[in-house]
Amino acid sequence: MIEALLQLLLNGAASGGVYALVALGYTLVFSVLGVINFAQGALFSVGGYLTFLLMGGKIGVNGALPGWGLPSGLPFWLALLLAAAGSGLIGLLVEQVAFAPLRRRNAEPLLALITSLGAGVVLVNLLQLLMGAEGYAFPQSTDALAGLPDVLVIGGARIRTIQLLLLLISAAAVLVLSLWLERSKGGRALRAVAEDATTAQLLGIPSAAMVRLAFFLSGALAGLGGGLIGVSVSLPGPYFGISYGLKGLAVLVLGGLGSVPGAIAGGLLMGLAEALVPSAASGWRDALAFAILFAVLLLRPSGLLGRRTVEKV
Amino acid sequence: MIDNGLLVQMLLGALLGLSVYLPLAAGQLSLATPAFYAVGGTLAALLSTRWSALGATASGGFPVPSLLLELVLGGLLAGLLALLVGRLVLRLQGIYLAIATIALVEIVRVAILNLPFTGGAVGIFAIPQPFATAAGYLLPALALLALAGWLCQRLEGMPLGRAMAAIRDDELAARCMGIDTTRVKLTAFVLSAVLAGSTGALAAHFLNTWNARQGSFDASITTLAFVILGGSRTWLGPVVGGLLLTALPELLRPVGDVRLVLFGLVILLGPVLAPQGLITPGLLERLGRWGERRGGSPAEEVKP
Numbered sequence: 200m201i202e203a204l205l206q207l208l209l210n211g212a213a214s215g216g217v218y219a220l221v222a223l224g225y226t227l228v229f230s231v232l233g234v235i236n237f238a239q240g241a242l243f244s245v246g247g248y249l250t251f252l253l254m255g256g257k258i259g260v261n262g263a264l265p266g267w268g269l270p271s272g273l274p275f276w277l278a279l280l281l282a283a284a285g286s287g288l289i290g291l292l293v294e295q296v297a298f299a300p301l302r303r304r305n306a307e308p309l310l311a312l313i314t315s316l317g318a319g320v321v322l323v324n325l326l327q328l329l330m331g332a333e334g335y336a337f338p339q340s341t342d343a344l345a346g347l348p349d350v351l352v353i354g355g356a357r358i359r360t361i362q363l364l365l366l367l368i369s370a371a372a373v374l375v376l377s378l379w380l381e382r383s384k385g386g387r388a389l390r391a392v393a394e395d396a397t398t399a400q401l402l403g404i405p406s407a408a409m410v411r412l413a414f415f416l417s418g419a420l421a422g423l424g425g426g427l428i429g430v431s432v433s434l435p436g437p438y439f440g441i442s443y444g445l446k447g448l449a450v451l452v453l454g455g456l457g458s459v460p461g462a463i464a465g466g467l468l469m470g471l472a473e474a475l476v477p478s479a480a481s482g483w484r485d486a487l488a489f490a491i492l493f494a495v496l497l498l499r500p501s502g503l504l505g506r507r508t509v510e511k512v
Numbered sequence: 513m514i515d516n517g518l519l520v521q522m523l524l525g526a527l528l529g530l531s532v533y534l535p536l537a538a539g540q541l542s543l544a545t546p547a548f549y550a551v552g553g554t555l556a557a558l559l560s561t562r563w564s565a566l567g568a569t570a571s572g573g574f575p576v577p578s579l580l581l582e583l584v585l586g587g588l589l590a591g592l593l594a595l596l597v598g599r600l601v602l603r604l605q606g607i608y609l610a611i612a613t614i615a616l617v618e619i620v621r622v623a624i625l626n627l628p629f630t631g632g633a634v635g636i637f638a639i640p641q642p643f644a645t646a647a648g649y650l651l652p653a654l655a656l657l658a659l660a661g662w663l664c665q666r667l668e669g670m671p672l673g674r675a676m677a678a679i680r681d682d683e684l685a686a687r688c689m690g691i692d693t694t695r696v697k698l699t700a701f702v703l704s705a706v707l708a709g710s711t712g713a714l715a716a717h718f719l720n721t722w723n724a725r726q727g728s729f730d731a732s733i734t735t736l737a738f739v740i741l742g743g744s745r746t747w748l749g750p751v752v753g754g755l756l757l758t759a760l761p762e763l764l765r766p767v768g769d770v771r772l773v774l775f776g777l778v779i780l781l782g783p784v785l786a787p788q789g790l791i792t793p794g795l796l797e798r799l800g801r802w803g804e805r806r807g808g809s810p811a812e813e814v815k816p
Contacts, residue, residue, distance in 0.1 A: 235607060237733070300784045309541060310783040312610070313740045316733045317780030324772040445618065445729055452611050486622035489615035496612045497600050 202356040207474050213362045213431075215470020216369030220424040221447030222454065222462035223373060224417035230393040230457040231413040232302075234311040238293045239421050240444020241319035241326075242286050244437055246422025247429035248326055249282035251335055261331025275430070279368075283423040290418015291411055293318045298414075319441075326437035335434040361431045372423060376416070377459050389413060393457075442485070449492040517646040518762050520718055523653035525758030527711040528731075529738035529750030530660045534704040536744055537664075537673075538697050539680035541606065543732035544597070544613035547620040548705040550727025551593060552586030552712030554624055557636040557722040559585070574640035579652070579717060583710045590709025591702045598701040602694065617732055625724040635723020639716055649718045656714065657751070660707055664747035676700055733779075741782040743789025752791050 221239060228236045255272020258264050273281070297314035351358050380386035391399040392409040400406045425440055450469050454461025469488050476484045514522075528545055535542040559582055560568055566578040601612045624630045631637070643649055667673030675696045678686040687693045716722045734757070742753020760778065764771035 297780055301787075304787060306783070306787045310740065310787060313733070313737055313783050314780050317737075317776050317778070317782075320776030321773055321780060322776075324769075324776055328769050328773065441729070445614070448611060449615065452608065456607070482626040483622060486619045486626075489618040489622075492615045493612060493619070496604060496608060496615075 205353070205356040206358065208471065209356075209358055209362060209366065211471035211474025212467060213365040213369075213470070214473065215467040216366050216373070217424045217428055217443070217466075218446055218450045218469050219373055219463045219466025220369050220420045220427075221443055222450035222466050223376060223459065224420040224424075225447055225451045226457055226459060226462045227389075227413045227417040227420075229451070231389065231396075231410055232298065232311075234298070234308050235315070235448070235451075236290075236293070236298075236414075236417065237312055237316040237444070238290075238297065238319035238322065239417070239447060240441040241322035242290055242293070242418045242421035243425040243428075243440030243443050244323055244326055245289055245440070246282050246286040246425030247434050247440065248330055248335075248425075248437070249285045249422065250278050250426030250429055251337060251434060253278035253281055254337065256335060256337070258329070259331045259333045259335065261333055263329050279423065279426045279430075282426045283419040286422020286425070287415040287417075287419030289322070290414045290421070293322075293418070294411060294414035319444075323437045323441070330437065332436050334436055335429075337430050337433065359431075365427050365431050368423070368427060372420065373463055376420075377463075380459060385412070446488050449488040452492055453495050514759065514763075515646070516650060518759060520646055520649045520653050521762075522755045522758045523650070523657050524711055524715050524718070525735075525738060526657055526751040526754035527653070527660060527707060528735045529742060529754030530657075530664060530747060531704045531708040531711065532735045532739045533664070533744065533747060533750040534707070535697070535700045536739060537667075537680060537747075538676035538700040539683060540602065540697055540700065541610045542613045542701060542704065543610055543736060544594070544616050544701075545704065545708045545735050546727035546729075546731035547613075547617040548590035548594060548708035549712040549715070549731070550617075550620050550624060550724070551590045552709030553716035553722050553726055554630060554636070554712075555586050555589050555709075556582040556713035556716040557639050558629070560640050560717070561636055561638065568640035572638065572640050574642040574717065576642050579642045579714075582713045582717075583652075583656070586713030587706040587710035590712070591706040594702045594705030595698070598698045598705075602697045602701060614729060614732055617727060617729060621724050621728055624727070631723065633723065635721055635725075636716075637721040639720050639722060641720070642717060646718070649714070652714055653718075656710060661747060661751065663703075672696065672699060737779050737782070739789075741779070741786070741789055743791035745788065745793050746791055746796060748796070749789050749791040753789065756790075 221243060224239050224242075225235060228234065252258075252269065253273050254275065255269055257266055257268035260266075272278070293315065297318040298311055301310050301314060349360055351360050351363065380390060388399070388404045389409050389412065391402070391404055392406050396406045399409075421440070421444075424443065428439075428443065446469065450465040451462060452465075453469065454463070454465030469491065472491060473484050473487055476487060528549060531545045531548070532542070560566055560574060560578070566581070567575045568578075597616060601609060601616070604612055625633060667676070675686065675691045675693075678689065678691060679693050679696060683693055712726070715726070719726075735754075738753035738757050739750040740753070741757060742751065743749025757778075761771055761775050764774055767774065
C-alpha cells in the first residue's frame with residue numbers, strides 16, 4: 200500500500216517536474232516581455248527529436264532522409280544537454296522572427312500570440328517533413344542511461360530509473376535557474392529588465408541581449424523537457440509537445456504569471472493531481488489540469504503565488 | 513481548384529471568424545469559439561442520429577426544416593453555456609481571459625472524447641444529409657453568414673455596438689460613463705457562442721462525421737488568425753480572413769507536404785507585414801471614395 204502510494208507520488212512528481220520546466224520557460228519570457236510564447240510546445244517537440252537523433256536514432260521511412268542518422272550515438276547526458284542547447288538556439292530564432300519585428304514596431308502585444316503560434320506551426324510541420332509523422336521509441340538499454348539499471352527498488356517500491364532521473368534533472372534545472380535569477384549578476388540584470396526595460400537600459404543593462412537570453416533559456420527548458428519525456432515514454436509524433444505546451448500554460452496560470460516559485464509549485468501540484476486520477480477515469484486526466492486552472496482563475500485570478508497587480512489609470 | 517465543398521468550408525470559416533470577432537469588438541480576447549462550435553455540432557449530430565422524430569430517412573436523408581431547428585437549438589445550447597461560463601470568466605482580463613477560454617475548449621474537447629454517448633475517438637458518424645451534394649449547403653451557409661454580417665453591420669449603429677467599441681477603447685472609461693460593461697461583454701460573448709453553435713450544427717451535417725477533434729486548441733488559434741490577418745477593426749476583416757485562410761491549405765495542396773509549413777509562415781509573417789490586417793477601416797474608406805468617384809454605390813464596392 201505504502202509502496203504503491205510512493206510509486207504514485209514519484210510518478211506524479213516526475214511529470215510535475217516536466218510541467219514545471221515548461222511553465223518556467225513561459226515565465227522567463229512572460230516576465231521580461233509580458234507576452235506568452237505559444238511556440239513553447241513546438242520547442243518541446245524539437246528537444247525530444249534532437250535528443251533522439253543525438254543518441255543515435257535513425258530517421259524513419261516517412262522522413263525526408265529515410266535511414267539517416269549520426270554514425271554513432273552520444274551518451275544520454277551529453278545528448279540531452281546538446282538538445283537543450285539546440286532548442287534554446289531555435290527559441291532564439293523564434294524571438295528574432297516572431298517577436299523582434301513586432302517589438303520594433305511597438306505593435307499590439309496580442310499579435311505576438313499569433314506570430315509565435317505561427318512559428319510553432321512552422322517548427323512542428325518542419326519536424327514532420329524531416330522525421331515523418333510516425334512515433335519513435337528510444338533504445339531502452341542499460342547503456343542508454345549511462346550504465347544505470349532500468350528499475351530501482353526503493354523502500355519496496357519498484358521505480359523506473361528514468362522517472363527518478365526525470366525528477367532529479369528537472370529539479371536541478373529549476374534550482375540552478377532560480378538561484379541564478381536570484382543571486383547572480385546576470386540574473387539580477389534579467390529581473391531588472393523584467394521590472395522596467397527602459398530604466399534598466401538607462402542603468403547600462405543591455406535590454407535586448409537580456410531578452411535574447413530569456414528566449415534562449417526558455418527554449419532550452421522546453422527542449423530539456425521534451426528530451427526527458429521522449430526518453431521516459433517515447434516520441435508519439437511531432438505534435439506531442441503541443442499538449443505539454445498547453446499543460447505548461449495551465450501550470451503557468453496556476454502558479455501565477457511571472458512567478459518562478461509559482462511555476463514550480465504549480466507544476467508539482469498538477470503532476471501529483473494527475474497521478475491521483477484513478478486509471479478507470481484516465482481519459483479525463485487531460486481535462487483535470489484545465490479544470491483546476493479554471494477553478495483557480497475564478498477564485499484567485501493572480502494565481503496561487505502571483506502578485507496581485509493594480510491597474511493604473 | 514475551388515469546388516463547392518471548399519466553398520462551404522470557406523463560408524463556415526468566415527462564420528467562425530465573426531464569432532471570434534464579436535467579443536474582440538468589445539475588447540475581450542476570447543478563444544472559446546471552437547468549444548461552442550463543438551457543442552453545437554455534437555448536439556446536431558446526436559439529435560439527427562438518435563431522435564427519429566426529426567425525420568432522418570433510412571437512406572441517410574434529412575428534412576431541411578429539421579436542419580433549421582437544429583441550427584436554432586445548437587445556437588441556443590451554446591449560448592446557454594456561454595451565459596453560464598461568461599458570468600465567471602469575463603471578470604478576467606486580457607491574457608487571463610484568453611487562457612481561461614483555452615481551458616474551456618480543452619475541457620469540452622476531453623468531455624466529448626470521454627462521454628458515454630458521443631462515440632469516443634471515432635465520434636458520431638453517418639450523420640444524415642439534408643442535401644444530396646455539397647452545393648446544397650451553400651445556401652444555408654451563405655444565409656447564415658449574411659444574417660451574421662447584417663447583425664454586425666447593424667451593431668455599429670446600435671447602442672450595444674457603440675458600448676462595445678467604448679469598452680474596447682477603454683473599459684474603465686466606459687464604466688465611468690455609465691455603461692454596464694459586464695452586461696455588454698456578456699452579450700457579445702453569448703452572441704459569439706450562438707453563432708459558433710449554429711455554425712457547428714451546420715458543419716456536423718456537412719462533414720457527415722463529428723468528433724472531439726473538431727474543437728481543439730489548434731482551432732482556437734486558427735480562428736483567431738482569421739480575425740487578426742483579416743483585420744479586427746471591421747466585421748468584413750474576419751469574413752475575408754476566414755474565407756482566405758480556410759482556402760489556403762487546400763489551394764496549397766499541389767506543393768505537397770510543405771503546405772502546412774507555408775500555412776504557418778503566413779500566420780507568422782502576416783501580423784508582421786500587416787499589423788492592422790488586410791481589411792482596415794481606412795481601406796474601406798478609400799474604397800468607398802473610389803466607388804463614389806466612379807459613380808457606383810460605395811456599399812457594393814466593399815463586398816468581398
